[in-house]
Amino acid sequence: MAIEKHAPQAVNPAMFCAGCGHGVLLRLIGECLEEYGVEKKTLVAIGVGCSCHLKTGINCDLIQSPHGRAAAVATGMRRAEPDMFVFTYQGDGDAYNIGIAETLNAAYRNENICVFTVNNTNFGMTGGQMSWCTMPGQKTTTSPSGRDISITGAPIKVPELIATSFAPAYVARGCVAGPKEINQLKGFIKNAFEAQLNHEGYSMVEVLSTCPTNWGMKPLQAQKHMLENVAPYYTIGEIKPRKGAN
Amino acid sequence: MGDMVKGNIAIAEAAVRAGIEVYAGYPITPSTETMEYLSARMPELGRTFIQSESELAAINIVMGVSACGRRVLTASSGPGISLKQEGISYMQQLNLPAVILNVVRWGNGLGSLDASQTDYLRETRGGGNGDYRNIVLAPSTVQEGVDLIYEAFDIAEKYRTIVVVMTDSGLGQMMEPCEYPDFREITKCSWGLDGSYSVKRGNFLGRDIQAESDAYITKVREIRENEQRWFAAGLEDAECVFVAAGMPGRVMEGLIEEMRAEGNKVGLIRPIIVWPYPDKAFAELRAMNPNVKGFITVETNGEGQMIEDVALYAKKNGFGMVPCYAITQACGVPKDDMVKEAFAKIVRGEKKEVF
Incomplete structure (x- = not known):
């Protein structure tokens, strides 16, 4: 039996760097928008940074929020339009550094939105500065000798914080690497969609992603590095499963 | 009511x-x-x-x-x-x-x-x-x-x-x-x-x-x-025009009546919308009464802020050489006596214009 595959209409080929994980996540979100039939009733709040590329990368109504504030903008959208599908799309610097207050408080209120955060352990768009997710010892343009966590604090695990401190509907961390990880991630994203569509409440999916440009690696090297060195710290899997789900 | x-x-x-x-x-x-x-x-x-x-x-x-x-x-x-x-x-x-x-x-x-x-x-x-x-x-x-x-x-x-x-x-x-x-x-x-x-x-x-x-x-x-909007009173024969908005504007609405009854030729422009500033109020004033000798703002702040707009729109409407004074107090609601005393100083030449 032939399986017919087509590219989802809700997303366009985006302008990310070669080997970047953003494009894969965007594609998976586009597939889910179609599969759940919400591509024409979706409102998106994107952040500032590489997520800016969604301005042309996704064919949905969208607001580019001030840096860090996407969860607050999405809150406004959600309350104004209860029947729409609402999600945020940000990087780790956006959602966890400058926007940690808005990110945590949307989770705290259990807003019925999906929050997708790409964790590539640095500020990508501005050229690879340290973020709160930068790994210990990782060299960035603002930690040139490697991140010294005795001075900067240790890499932050916001999904775990949200899952254990508040009462969200669903929290998971996936990864864009090989087909196995990508299929698993698609499952997490589907759960996030379903949590919102069933009015279960807030869901967050953090997505570990490669950043070959700023990591100074070739795409395959970056993927290997992510799986061997980053994923063991940022555990992949469901951190808070949905109630009643298997 | x-x-x-x-x-x-x-x-x-x-x-x-x-x-x-x-x-x-x-x-x-x-x-x-x-x-x-x-x-x-x-x-x-x-x-x-x-x-x-x-x-x-x-x-x-x-x-x-x-x-x-x-x-x-x-x-x-x-x-x-x-x-x-x-x-x-x-x-x-x-x-x-x-x-x-x-x-x-x-x-x-x-x-x-x-x-x-x-x-x-x-x-x-x-x-x-x-x-x-x-x-x-x-x-x-x-x-x-x-x-x-x-x-x-x-x-x-x-x-x-x-x-x-x-x-x-x-x-x-x-x-x-x-x-x-x-x-x-x-x-x-x-x-x-x-x-x-x-x-x-x-x-x-x-x-x-x-x-x-x-x-x-x-x-x-x-x-x-x-969208310019203002309240005006006493402009037709005013030698001195007060300009005040908000609570000071409310105080001045009452006070200019009292001051006029006491023989002072004073008028009032109270901007209701402060941006855009009521340019047209100054244009109408110029057309009606080109003999204005001074503008005085009454404001609750340090050295006057709205005075800058008054000076700009006075200049724009042909009152370029007319001095602009500010009567200010940092906070609260301006009292009649405070304004009258400051006005008397301006009249006696004891208070310097801002612009």
Whole structure:
């Protein structure tokens, strides 16, 4: 039996760097928008940074929020339009550094939105500065000798914080690497969609992603590095499963 | 005559009647009664009240609601309004309308809780980064506050801009009789996001910035032409014209009658909208009475802020050599005797003009 595959209409080929994980996540979100039939009733709040590329990368109504504030903008959208599908799309610097207050408080209120955060352990768009997710010892343009966590604090695990401190509907961390990880991630994203569509409440999916440009690696090297060195710290899997789900 | 209502509450109820579907805000004296009132009133009507974690979050929630073409309000005071500037600048960039109530309190930083006009220049000059102005309404009575905020949403949507209603601790906290307008039917603006992706976006590279700037100029000129509003009295024979807005404007409305009865040829311009500034009031004054010998602002701030606008529009309308004085007190409501004493000093040549 032939399986017919087509590219989802809700997303366009985006302008990310070669080997970047953003494009894969965007594609998976586009597939889910179609599969759940919400591509024409979706409102998106994107952040500032590489997520800016969604301005042309996704064919949905969208607001580019001030840096860090996407969860607050999405809150406004959600309350104004209860029947729409609402999600945020940000990087780790956006959602966890400058926007940690808005990110945590949307989770705290259990807003019925999906929050997708790409964790590539640095500020990508501005050229690879340290973020709160930068790994210990990782060299960035603002930690040139490697991140010294005795001075900067240790890499932050916001999904775990949200899952254990508040009462969200669903929290998971996936990864864009090989087909196995990508299929698993698609499952997490589907759960996030379903949590919102069933009015279960807030869901967050953090997505570990490669950043070959700023990591100074070739795409395959970056993927290997992510799986061997980053994923063991940022555990992949469901951190808070949905109630009643298997 | 209507019931006695506190300014902050009356203005909140008028916003409800104007059709706000969401309120988002963070507590701060002297504006808090507005959100306290709405925390009960909004759910009662099946509408949404959100106590946000900060003023920053509040203005971004406002942005999300406004993007959907729905009416939305936030209220705060001095330092809280400072935090909202980021969102206001973004909303102006996106041409998203909203109404913001600033119950001004005195000071820089934390300041104090006293009534004041220390935020005048910030409100009338935009406030955040970039090239924009907010329309700024400056009521002087509770009833005027009610009427203005009710209309503010229409003005905001007409030009797709931010409208600031600027009161102060005095007006926010005082009770006066007021009549409420009728409930407006709730509608969604036709341009509001509805998920259908009917409004296509461009890339953030390759923007035509000159075209965006030209569109801004067109909008601002239209606002300047249409939205000037002021109260005037005694201008026909005035040798000296007082200019005062908000609570000082209210004081001056009564005081110039008294001063005229005492034989002083004084008049008053009370801007009701302070941006756009009432240029036309000065033009009409020039046509009617070119013999004005001085302009005097009465303001509650340090060395006068609105005096800059008075000097500019006096110059523009042919009063370029006429001296402009400022009678100021840092905070509170100006007392008649203080103004009269300062006026006497000006007349005796003991108080120097600012411009």
